[in-house]
Amino acid sequence: MLEQRIQQNFIDSADLKYQSAQTLSKPVAQAVQAMLACVTSGGKVLACGNGGSAADAQHFSAEFVGRFERERPELAALSLTTDSSILTAIGNDYDFNRIFSKQVRALGQAGDVLLALSTSGNSANIIAAIEAAHEREMTVVALTGRGGGKIGNLLRETDVHVCVPHDRTARIQEVHILVLHCICDGVDAQLLGEQETPT
Numbered sequence: 254m255l256e257q258r259i260q261q262n263f264i265d266s267a268d269l270k271y272q273s274a275q276t277l278s279k280p281v282a283q284a285v286q287a288m289l290a291c292v293t294s295g296g297k298v299l300a301c302g303n304g305g306s307a308a309d310a311q312h313f314s315a316e317f318v319g320r321f322e323r324e325r326p327e328l329a330a331l332s333l334t335t336d337s338s339i340l341t342a343i344g345n346d347y348d349f350n351r352i353f354s355k356q357v358r359a360l361g362q363a364g365d366v367l368l369a370l371s372t373s374g375n376s377a378n379i380i381a382a383i384e385a386a387h388e389r390e391m392t393v394v395a396l397t398g399r400g401g402g403k404i405g406n407l408l409r410e411t412d413v414h415v416c417v418p419h420d421r422t423a424r425i426q427e428v429h430i431l432v433l434h435c436i437c438d439g440v441d442a443q444l445l446g447e448q449e450t451p452t
């Protein structure tokens with residue numbers, strides 16, 4: 254029974270990935286181009302998300318700043334989820350909904366990218382971060398699910414929306430991490446050229 258349940262999770266995740274390969278390849282390619290244009294002209298990526306998506310934001314920033322699969326120059330990315338003093342000060346003195354938006358206003362500049370992760374598309378602190386990014390004339394790359402939620406309606410023509418066609422948070426997150434790896438791989442391929450098999 255338990256093993257059957259586990260197998261079903263694998264199957265559902267794999268099915269969603271097959272389906273997403275079709276629907277998401279175009280917006281993911283747009284995300285690659287947006288991030289490449291940003292970092293090659295001196296900009297940076299600011300990443301944010303809650304819970305599992307906070308971990309994804311950090312995972313992505315680590316691969317941009319350190320490396321993905323190949324040696325290349327460092328790429329500028331910063332996760333807004335990691336400084337406990339900033340997070341607790343803003344959460345305590347203002348509101349938890351402002352933990353990311355105040356950092357975006359402090360650090361964001363025109364031409365930077367905000368990478369915003371929300372499986373529901375409805376987290377208030379992510380919505381506020383997107384509004385702050387628009388104020389700073391940044392491009393937003395939003396990774397969502399469940400139809401995109403409120404974030405879907407907030408995005409501009411120049412933003413990128415990668416909306417996973419599923420309703421379950423866990424399944425959506427599993428595609429989000431694949432999307433983030435596709436962005437790292439795509440940026441590397443554009444910077445370094447295609448290569449046979451990545452090590």
Ligand SMILES: O=C(CO)[C@@H](O)[C@H](O)[C@H](O)[C@H](O)COP(=O)(O)O
Nearest residue numbers: 303304305306371372373376422423
């Ligand atoms: O990782 C998980 C569930 O798989 C949770 O920690 C999840 O990320 C949290 O409930 C988040 O607060 C959900 O926020 P969001 O994706 O709807 O913006």
Ligand SMILES: [Zn+2]
Nearest residue numbers: 304305423426
């Ligand atoms: Zn999780």
